[in-house]
Amino acid sequence: MYPEDLNEQQKIRRAKAEALKEMGIDPFGGPFEQTHHSDEIIAKYDQFDHDSLEEQNVSVSIAGRIVLKRGQGKAGFIHLSDRNGKIQVYVRQDTVGEKSYEVFLASDLGDIVGIKGVLFRTKTNELTVKALSFTHLSKALRPLPDKFHGLQDKEETRRRRYVDLIVNEDARRIATTRPKIIRSIQHFFDSKGFIEVETPVLQSILGGAAARPFVTHHNALDMDFYLRIATELPLKRLLVGGLERVYEIGRLFRNEGMSNKHNPEFTTIEAYLAYSDMKGMMDLVEDCLSTVTYDILGTYDVTFNNHLIHMQKPWKRWHMVDAIKEISGVDFWQQISLDEARSLAKKHEIEVEKHFSVGHIIEAFFEKYVEPEIIQPTIVYGHPIEISPLAKKNADDPRFTDRFELFILRSEYANAFSELNDPIDQRQRFENQLKEKELGNVEANEMDIDFLEALEYGMPPAGGLGIGIDRFIMLLTNTPNIRDVILFPHMKNR
Numbered sequence: 001m002y003p004e005d006l007n008e009q010q011k012i013r014r015a016k017a018e019a020l021k022e023m024g025i026d027p028f029g030g031p032f033e034q035t036h037h038s039d040e041i042i043a044k045y046d047q048f049d050h051d052s053l054e055e056q057n058v059s060v061s062i063a064g065r066i067v068l069k070r071g072q073g074k075a076g077f078i079h080l081s082d083r084n085g086k087i088q089v090y091v092r093q094d095t096v097g098e099k100s101y102e103v104f105l106a107s108d109l110g111d112i113v114g115i116k117g118v119l120f121r122t123k124t125n126e127l128t129v130k131a132l133s134f135t136h137l138s139k140a141l142r143p144l145p146d147k148f149h150g151l152q153d154k155e156e157t158r159r160r161r162y163v164d165l166i167v168n169e170d171a172r173r174i175a176t177t178r179p180k181i182i183r184s185i186q187h188f189f190d191s192k193g194f195i196e197v198e199t200p201v202l203q204s205i206l207g208g209a210a211a212r213p214f215v216t217h218h219n220a221l222d223m224d225f226y227l228r229i230a231t232e233l234p235l236k237r238l239l240v241g242g243l244e245r246v247y248e249i250g251r252l253f254r255n256e257g258m259s260n261k262h263n264p265e266f267t268t269i270e271a272y273l274a275y276s277d278m279k280g281m282m283d284l285v286e287d288c289l290s291t292v293t294y295d296i297l298g299t300y301d302v303t304f305n306n307h308l309i310h311m312q313k314p315w316k317r318w319h320m321v322d323a324i325k326e327i328s329g330v331d332f333w334q335q336i337s338l339d340e341a342r343s344l345a346k347k348h349e350i351e352v353e354k355h356f357s358v359g360h361i362i363e364a365f366f367e368k369y370v371e372p373e374i375i376q377p378t379i380v381y382g383h384p385i386e387i388s389p390l391a392k393k394n395a396d397d398p399r400f401t402d403r404f405e406l407f408i409l410r411s412e413y414a415n416a417f418s419e420l421n422d423p424i425d426q427r428q429r430f431e432n433q434l435k436e437k438e439l440g441n442v443e444a445n446e447m448d449i450d451f452l453e454a455l456e457y458g459m460p461p462a463g464g465l466g467i468g469i470d471r472f473i474m475l476l477t478n479t480p481n482i483r484d485v486i487l488f489p490h491m492k493n494r
Contacts, residue, residue, distance in 0.1 A: 009143050010141060010142060010143075013108060013139065013140065013141045013142070013143075014141060016106055016108065016139065017139045017141065019106065020103070020106075020136060020139065023099070023102075023103070025103065025136055027136075027138070027139040028138050028139065029112075029135075029136065029137035029138050030137075032061075032063050032114035032135060032137055033061055034061060034062060034063045034114070035060060035061040035062075036060045036061065036062055037062070037082050037083060037084040037085070038062065038064070038080070038081075038082050038084055038085040038086055038087040039084035039085045040084070041060060041062075041087060041119065041127070041129075042085070042087065042127060045058060045119055045127060046127055048119075049121065050120070050121040050125075053119050053120050053121060053127075054120065056119075057118055058118060058119040059116070059117070059118055060115075060116070060117060060118070060119060060129055061114070061115070061116045062080060062082065062087065062089075062114070062115050062129060063080075063082065063112070063113070063114040063115070063137060064080040064081050064082035064083075064112065064113070065080070065081045065082075065110060065111070065112050065140075065166060066078050066079070066080065066081075066107055066108070066109055066110065066111050066112075066113060067079050067080070067081045067086065067109060067110075067144070067166075067167075068109070069107070069109060071091075074092065074093040074094065074101070075090070075091065075092045075093065076090075076091050076104065076105075077089065077090055077091070077128075078091065078104075078107075078113075080113070080115065080129075081166070083172075087127070087128075087129060088122075088126055088127070088128040088129070089115050089117070089128065089129045089130075089131055090120075090122070090128050090129070090130050090131060091104050091131045091134055092130075092131070095130070095131065095132060096131055096132065096133055096134045100133065100134040100135075101134070103134065103136050104134050107136070108139075108140060108143070109140075109143065109144050110140030110142070110143060110144045110166075111136070111137075111138065111139055111140050112137045112138040112140070113134060113135060113136055113137055114133075114134075114135035114137050115129055115131050115133070115134060115135070116131070116132050116133045116135075117129045117130045117131040117132045117133070118130050118132065144163070144166060144167060145163065145167055155491065157171070157484075158483050158484070158489050158491055159491050159494075161487050161488060171484075173477070174473075174477045174479055174484065174485055175487060177296065177473070177476070177477050178473050178477075178485060180296060181292060181296055181469070181472065181473050181476060182249060182267075182469065184291075184292045184295045184296060185249065185269055185288065185292055185467075185469070186249065188287075188288050188291055188292060189247045189269075189271060189288070192245070192284075193245050194245040194246060194247045194271060194273075195243055195245060195246050195247070196246075196247055196248065196249070197235070197238060197243075197246050197247070197248055198248060198250070199228075199231050199234035199235060199248055199250075200228070200234065201227060201228055201250075201251070201253075202216070202218070202225040202226070202227065202228070203225060203226050203227075203228045203234075204223060204224075204225055204226070205226075205233075205446050205447075205448045205450075205451075206226050206229065206445060206446045207229075207230070207232070207233050207445045207446060207448050207451070208228070208229060208230025208231065208232035208233045208390070208445075209229045209230035209232065209252075209254075210387070210389075210443040210444065210445070211229040211230075211254040211255075211256065211443050212254060212255045212256050212442050212443055213226040213227065213229050213253070213254070213255055214226065214227040214253050214254075214255045214264075227253035228252060228253065229252055229253065229254055230252060230270070230466070231248045231250060231252070231268070231270045232270060232390065232464065232466070233448060233451050235247075235248060235270055235272050235464075236272060236419060236451070236454075236459060236462070236464070237451065237454045238272070239272055239274050239419075239459050239460060239462055240454045240455070240457055240458065240459045244273075244274040244275075244460075245271075245272070245273050245274065246271070246272050247269055247270065247271035247272070248269070248270055249267065249268070249269045249469065250267065250268070251265055251266065251267055252265075252266055252267075252268055253265050254266075258490065259482075260480060260481040260482060260483075261411055261471065261482055262482065263470065263482050263483060263486055263489050263490060264490050265486075265490065266468065266469075266470050266482070266486075267468075267469040267470055268466050268467060268468055268469055269466070269467050269469060270464065270465065270466045271284070271464070271465045271466075272419070272462055272463070272464045272465075273462060273463050273464075273465075274460040274461070274462045275460055275461060275462065276461075276462060276463035277392075277402060277418040277461065277462075277463050278381065278391075278392075278402040278403065278404060278416065278417050278418040278463060280463045281404070281416035281417070281418075281463040281464065281465045282317065282379055282381075282404060282416070284416075284463070284465055285379075285406055285414050285416060285465055285467065286313035286314060286315055286377075286379075287313065288467070289311060289377075289406075289413075289414075289467070289472065290311050290312055290313045292472075292476075293311040293476060294311075296476055297476060300312035302475055302476060302478075303478055304409060304474075304475050304478050304480075305409070305478070305480055307375060307409060309375070309376060309377070309408060309409065309475065310376055310377070311377060315376070315377040315378060315379055315406075316376065316377070316378045316379065317378075317379045317381065317404075318378055318379065318380050318381070319380075319381055319382040320362065320363075320366050320370075320380050320381065320382045320383060320384075320400075321333055321362070321382060321400075323366065323370040323380060324362065324365045324366055324369060324370060327369045327370050327373060328348070328365060328368075328369040328370075330344060330348070330365060332358075332362050332365070336358065337358075338357060338358055341358045341361040341362075342356075342361070344361070344365075345361050345364065345365075348365070348368070350364045350365065350368060351364075352364075353440075353441075354439050354440055355436045355439035355440055355441045355444075357384075357386045358384070358386070358399075359383075359384025359385060359386030359387050359399070360384070360386055360387060362384050363383070363384060363387050366380070371407065371410055372410055373410075374407040374408070374409070374410055375408075375409055375410070376408070377406065377407075377408050377413075378406070378407050378408070379404050379405075379406055380404060380405050380406075380407060381402070381403065381404035381405075382394065382400045382401070382402075382403070382404075383400065383401050383403040383404075383405070383417075384399060384400055384401070385398065385399060385400060385401050386432075388401040388403045388417065389429040389430070389432070389433050389445055390417070390419065390420050390426075390429070390445075391403040391417035391418060391419070391420055392417065392418040392419065392420050392421075392422075393425070401417060401418075402417055402418035403415075403416070403417035403418075404416055404417070406467075408475065409475075411471060412468070412471075413467065413468055413471055413472060413475075414465060414466060414467045414468070415465075415466045416463065416464060416465040416466065417463070417464060418461070418462075418463055419459070419461075419462040419463065419464045421455060421458075421459040421460070421461060421462065422455075423452050423455035423456045426451075426452060426455055427447075427452055430445060430446075430447045430448065430452070431447070433445040433446070433447075434446070434447060470482050470485055470486060473485045
C-alpha cells in the first residue's frame with residue numbers, strides 16, 4: 001500500500017521499483033566500481049578525434065544520475081551527471097543485452113546507474129560513452145524539478161540542498177569551492193609556522209566576543225553551558241602555555257537575528273601570534289586574504305554583486321575617529337562628556353541605549369555614517385575601549401584601543417587587536433562588562449576567573465585575528481546570501 005498523499009508520478013515510480021524486484025534487481029542497489037568521473041574523461045580525451053578514440057579503445061566505468069534521456073526502439077542516449085559534471089552515454093539493446101535494455105527503457109530521470117563502456121564520438125562529434133553494460137543502482141521515487149527551472153523557491157533550495165545540488169551547477173560550484181578556500185587558508189597559516197588546534201565548543205563562561213549565546217545544560221555536571229561565541233580565550237591560554245602561534249578553524253554560535261550576512265551557526269578562523277601586535281595582524285590579514293584570493297581565482301580582482309573588488313595588498317588603513325570626522329563632520333578627537341555625546345547623537349538621530357558610554361556612541365556614528373560608504377578593502381582601527389574589552393589600550397590615547405576591523409563592501413570580514421595581556425587591566429574590563437550586563441547589555445562578557453589566572457602566569461605580548469570564513473567564501477564565489485555558501489543553513493519550519 002502506498003501513502004495516500006502520493007501523486008501519480010510517485011505511484012508510477014514505486015510500481016517500477018516493485019517491477020525491478022520481480023526481475024531480481026534490488027531497486028536500491030549495491031557497490032559499483034567507478035574508475036572515472038566525467039570531467040576526468042573530458043579533460044583527458046576531448047582532444048581525441050573519432051579514429052584516435054577507436055584506436056585507443058578507452059574503457060571507462062562511470063556512475064551517476066540520469067538527468068536527460070532520449071531515444072526509443074533499440075537504442076537511446078542518456079546524460080549521466082556525477083560529482084564533477086555530465087557526460088553522454090549511448091545504450092544499445094544488442095550491446096547491453098535484452099534484460100539490461102529493458103531496465104534502461106524503464107529508467108526515469110533521477111535514477112542512479114552504473115555504466116561500463118568505451119569512448120567514441122557520435123555523428124555530431126560529441127564525446128560519448130558506448131555502454132557495454134548498464135547497471136541499475138538506485139531508484140529515484142520522486143521526480144527531479146524541471147531542468148530548465150530547477151527549484152524556483154529560494155527557501156526550498158536551502159531547505160532541500162540535496163535537490164539543489166542535483167539540478168544546479170552553481171550550487172555544486174560553491175559547495176566544491178568552499179573546502180578549497182578553507183584548505184588554502186590552512187595552508188597559508190601552516191606555512192607561517194602556526195599550529196592548528198581544537199578548543200571546546202561547550203564553554204561554561206560567556207566570553208571572547210560581544211554576542212547573545214545559545215545556552216544548553218550538561219546533565220552529568222548539572223551545569224549550564226554556552227555554545228561558544230568565540231574561540232579567543234582558550235586560544236590565548238595556549239599562548240600562556242608557550243605554543244606562540246596557534247589558530248583554529250571552527251564553528252561559532254550566536255543566538256541572534258538572521259539576514260543575508262548572518263547565520264546563527266557560522267565558521268571563522270581565529271589566529272594568535274606571540275610577540276606581535278595590531279600592526280602585525282594588519283599585515284597578516286592582508287597577506288592571508290590576498291594570497292588565498294589569488295590561489296583560488298588566479299587574480300586579485302573579485303567581482304561581487306556588480307562591484308569589482310581589488311584584493312591585492314596594501315589596503316587602506318583608516319582611524320575610526322578620522323573616518324567619522326571625514327564623512328559626518330563630527331570630531332570625536334575632542335574630549336567630550338557623556339551628556340555632550342548623547343546630545344550629538346540626538347542631533348544626528350542616533351538612538352542611545354541605556355548602557356551606552358561615549359565609546360558606544362562613537363561606534364554608532366561609525367555604523368551610521370562610515371560603514372555604508374566602504375567598498376574596497378579597508379582596515380578601520382582605533383576602536384573605543386568600551387567596545388573592546390579584550391584589546392590593549394592605545395599608548396597615546398587610552399580612550400581607544402589597538403584594535404581594527406576589516407571592511408569590504410559595507411561588511412565586516414575580520415576583527416583583530418593587540419591582545420590585552422595585563423591581568424589587572426583585564427579584571428577591570430570584565431568588571432565593567434558585568435556592570436553593562438546589569439544595565440541590560442545581553443552581549444556583555446562574564447568574569448572568567450580561570451582566564452585571569454592564566455594571564456597571571458604571564459602571556460607574551462601578542463596579536464590576535466578573527467576572520468569570517470563564510471563571508472569570505474561569499475565574496476570569492478560571488479554569492480550574495482550567506483545561506484547559499486552554507487550547505488545546511490538554519491531555516492524556519494515550513
